[in-house]
Amino acid sequence: ETGVTQSPTHLIKTRGQQVTLRCSSQSGHNTVSWYQQALGQGPQFIFQYYREEENGRGNFPPRFSGLQFPNYSSELNVNALELDDSALYLCASSLGQGETQYFGPGTRLLVL
Amino acid sequence: ELKVEQNPLFLSMQEGKNYTIYCNYSTTSDRLYWYRQDPGKSLESLFVLLSNGAVKQEGRLMASLDTKARLSTLHITAAVHDLSATYFCAVALASGTYKYIFGTGTRLKVLA
Numbered sequence: 001e002t003g004v005t006q007s008p009t010h011l012i013k014t015r016g017q018q019v020t021l022r023c024s025s026q027s028g029h030n031t032v033s034w035y036q037q038a039l040g041q042g043p044q045f046i047f048q049y050y051r052e053e054e055n056g057r058g059n060f061p062p063r064f065s066g067l068q069f070p071n072y073s074s075e076l077n078v079n080a081l082e083l084d085d086s087a088l089y090l091c092a093s094s095l096g097q098g099e100t101q102y103f104g105p106g107t108r109l110l111v112l
Numbered sequence: 113e114l115k116v117e118q119n120p121l122f123l124s125m126q127e128g129k130n131y132t133i134y135c136n137y138s139t140t141s142d143r144l145y146w147y148r149q150d151p152g153k154s155l156e157s158l159f160v161l162l163s164n165g166a167v168k169q170e171g172r173l174m175a176s177l178d179t180k181a182r183l184s185t186l187h188i189t190a191a192v193h194d195l196s197a198t199y200f201c202a203v204a205l206a207s208g209t210y211k212y213i214f215g216t217g218t219r220l221k222v223l224a
Binding site for chain 1 (some may be wrong): 211
């Protein structure tokens, strides 16, 4: 059974650019959540997708958007990057809403 | 606004000793999660606690939940060096949509 995978592992962008991060869910999981984790902090919930629909969102501006595909893989898009967007971005998949979440290895984004 | 607070933030303990990490949250929730994160790594799910009085144990770790007091504890028995990591609790808010709030984390160092 394949676990949660994310790509890329590392990324460097400049302020104002746009970025797309990708996540492949664990087999059979229909729910995916995205988190931002700044250095030394706890993860901050960005949003959750359940069966291709966004069904929960944290305190992040609209320039953070996402998609979930029919195979339950997912993308996180961030427009107009800011320096404070530099962080580890984690996705997590689960069998359903509220169920145990299995985290991917993360994408480390640096905005210069 | 929901707040999740952990204490202590840092914990240095000797091998073989027992200790408890506390997680307090400020509003009603019926799901409480504990995660472990090693330096530079992603999160690993430890426990999901679903009801008042729930207790789960895995090896030297035992988690409990008191929903009336809005308190969860993670008890470490006879600590070993391999338990050194950062431990996060997280709470789910479910009101049609889902939102997850993580605590500040407790950085545990077990000294040989």
